[in-house]
Amino acid sequence: MSMANTERNLKHLFDGTEWNVYDDSVLNLGVGAPGPDLLENCCDIFDKATSHRLKYEKEKNLSYLFQYGATSGPVETRNAIATYFSSLYVDNPVKSEDLIITTGATQGLHFVLSTLIDFNGIIFIDEVTYMIALDTIKQFTTLTVIPIKLNKDGVDVKQLEQVVQEKRFQSKTKTFWAMYYTIPIYHNPTGIVFSEAICQTLVDLAKKYDFLILCDDVYNILNYTSKLPSKRLFSYDKGAGNIISNGSFAKIIGPGVRVGWLELPPRLKPILEKSGYINSGGCFNNYTAGILASLFEMKLAQTHIEKMKCAYKERMLHTCKVLELNLPSSCEWTQPQGGYFIWITLPSYADANKLLKLCLQDEHIFFLVGSRFAYNPAIANNCLRLSISFHSKEKLVEGAKRFCTVLKYFLKEGK
Ligand SMILES: Cc1ncc(COP(=O)(O)O)c(C=O)c1O
Structure with a gap:
């Protein structure tokens, strides 16, 4: 069985068709699924259970x-x-x-x-x-x-x-x-x-x-x-x-x-x-x-779940630490106590789609814009969602820093 191009095999995970984010150089902070490192163990445990x-x-x-x-x-x-x-x-x-x-x-x-x-x-x-x-x-x-x-x-x-x-x-x-x-x-x-x-x-x-x-x-x-x-x-x-x-x-x-x-x-x-x-x-x-x-x-199963939970927790805490230190004060967010997602509300004049364009162009960062989650898209035009589940703690920290750099520039320019 050919395992060539595993990255391409994961394309369907990335809700970014219109943005063409399938390039390896893009750090995708939109994925709401466990990353490959967290699933590595599954081959062994399913082998035993089967x-x-x-x-x-x-x-x-x-x-x-x-x-x-x-x-x-x-x-x-x-x-x-x-x-x-x-x-x-x-x-x-x-x-x-x-x-x-x-x-x-x-x-x-x-x-x-x-x-x-x-x-x-x-x-x-x-x-x-x-x-x-x-x-x-x-x-x-x-x-x-x-x-x-x-x-x-x-x-x-x-x-x-x-x-x-x-x-x-x-x-x-x-x-x-x-x-x-x-x-x-x-x-x-x-x-x-x-x-x-x-x-x-x-x-x-x-x-x-x-x-x-x-x-x-x-x-x-x-x-x-x-x-x-x-x-x-x-x-x-x-x-x-x-x-x-x-x-x-x-x-x-x-x-x-x-x-x-x-x-x-x-x-x-x-x-x-x-x-x-x-x-x-x-x-x-x-x-x-x-x-x-x-x-x-x-x-x-119990051990695997515990491991995943520990990894998610670490990822969430480290990502939030970067946001706490670097997110412009005009943005609203609350540190989640669990789960996968961090929701950020930009000032009302800001358009998350434009920020995304800039993030992709300047720092190769992708995230999901708030309007994707709304029946009436306009109500969440100034919001966005980051996910902590897919990437390692190191990648998330680096990605969150680069995201904040673009965001600071974007908000200064946008005023
Ligand atoms: C709220 C919510 N429900 C359901 C799912 C998908 O669940 P399942 O894979 O069990 O169908 C997701 C995945 O992102 C989710 O966020």
Whole structure:
């Protein structure tokens, strides 16, 4: 097998087609994926876990792994997820019976949208949100998308309630007339964590007006302070059944593994399990999910996740240190307590697209402009997102310094 030009093999990671950033000389600070050095270990650990699992299948004469799997996924995989995440969330455990295994959070979102939401319904999103979730939602062209203001402590619940009251209707075709899609912990792109008060209000609103909240919880355990991971929104919902947590191993084991899970309340899980989409093929990835169970049983997953988390933390702290010292005072930002992303707001007159052009031209630095994350692009024209996940600490430090140099010059010139 030819491994020539591995860089080209990674081109699809770089959301920069129109900027042609595929040149090796460009330091891409836009990539929201683990870098190659963090995935290096995967060959070894997956080799061990695969041998472990296949030996078991052979010895027991099972071939379970190669059969259509149970719709909610292998019980050993669900148990492994429940045990591991319960140990991190401490007082709000994850239950194996609440889980459906997916091929990642992207598929989780698509599955929920196509199964539970009225095709003529409403999708509330944060005014800036994960850009590819936005692309996914927009593909459902009969849905109405309504962006809601985002404050420093989370979504603007007053505005959300007002719009919910205006728009609500009784769905005749699906379980929910509307869904609010969000990322309450280490939000993409802003890095914020929704406060407990906002989380509680969101759950109350969802119950009162019976809409669904789908939480992308892919960064939850990447907390870089001594505090325990924040309570996920799912655990605020005491029985009403309006919250789904959408989890994934993409950021903590490896995106190519394509294993994630939906954590569902009892009233919703059977609806998803009855859908033809999952019934026809059984578990979406029975084979890989089975291997993953061995990865946990052998404690290889836990060690790998811990290593990734330590590397991300170091990358985040070093990058933030450079920004703290060098970012012009007219720019606003808050050091994230976890996750991948640093969101920077330039003075209102500044255009992040023009800054990007200059960064590419002068310092060969790429980042994602704020408008990429907004349904109404103009609201985030003066914002941008840096990601700490892909490059080494050294490259990030150097890149952040070069970025700040251009930014200082850009803002002086722009006045
Ligand atoms: C908020 C959010 N959700 C989902 C994903 C993708 O998750 P997955 O690879 O599990 O589909 C990303 C990746 O950037 C993300 O930032």
